[in-house]
Amino acid sequence: MATIHDKIDNYLAADLHGELLENERNALHTHLVECATCRKAHQETKAMNKILEETLAQEKPDPAFEQRMLASFRSRIPQRRGLVKLLVDLMRLRAVQVTAVAAVLLALVQVGRIITGEGITAPRNREYAAEEQSAAQPAQLPLSSSNEVGALSKSGNRRDNETDQLAVGKSFARGQVAAAA
Numbered sequence: 001m002a003t004i005h006d007k008i009d010n011y012l013a014a015d016l017h018g019e020l021l022e023n024e025r026n027a028l029h030t031h032l033v034e035c036a037t038c039r040k041a042h043q044e045t046k047a048m049n050k051i052l053e054e055t056l057a058q059e060k061p062d063p064a065f066e067q068r069m070l071a072s073f074r075s076r077i078p079q080r081r082g083l084v085k086l087l088v089d090l091m092r093l094r095a096v097q098v099t100a101v102a103a104v105l106l107a108l109v110q111v112g113r114i115i116t117g118e119g120i121t122a123p124r125n126r127e128y129a130a131e132e133q134s135a136a137q138p139a140q141l142p143l144s145s146s147n148e149v150g151a152l153s154k155s156g157n158r159r160d161n162e163t164d165q166l167a168v169g170k171s172f173a174r175g176q177v178a179a180a181a
Contacts, residue, residue: 004031008038012045
């Protein structure tokens with residue numbers, strides 16, 4: 001029973017609160033019958049527990065105790081100031097969260113473009129190729145036939161006539177066009 005004697009305080013506290021298993025309780029009571037020192041400690045523990053229960057059972061905190069304690073804790077916590085508080089408050093808004101996610105995704109796309117080399121050099125090459133192609137096209141275009149030139153001039157004349165009539169104040173019904181001069 002030397003192991004119980006070495007840990008008697010733990011065994012007495014567990015017995016007092018009903019935390020011992022049946023075989024542990026039997027071993028403790030057997031030891032208490034055999035050891036006068038542990039028996040005296042057991043009696044003192046029981047008496048102390050009884051006094052504490054009687055004393056503390058009568059003492060109840062007033063209803064405002066919890067509110068006072070919470071107010072005290074809140075006053076001890078330092079208030080966040082400045083930029084950190086502003087950022088924390090902003091990140092609570094759903095719109096800011098969505099915007100932040102979109103900005104992160106855009107940044108990731110840009111980093112990916114830079115890593116793959118698609119970044120800045122690709123559009124310049126496209127513009128250069130487009131300029132070369134447009135410079136080469138006028139020489140390659142066939143001459144227009146006289147019918148195409150005549151149709152373009154009629155269209156131009158009609159547009160000029162409509163502009164003149166609108167300037168004078170004449171309005172057209174929807175779908176109506178001015179007669180060609």
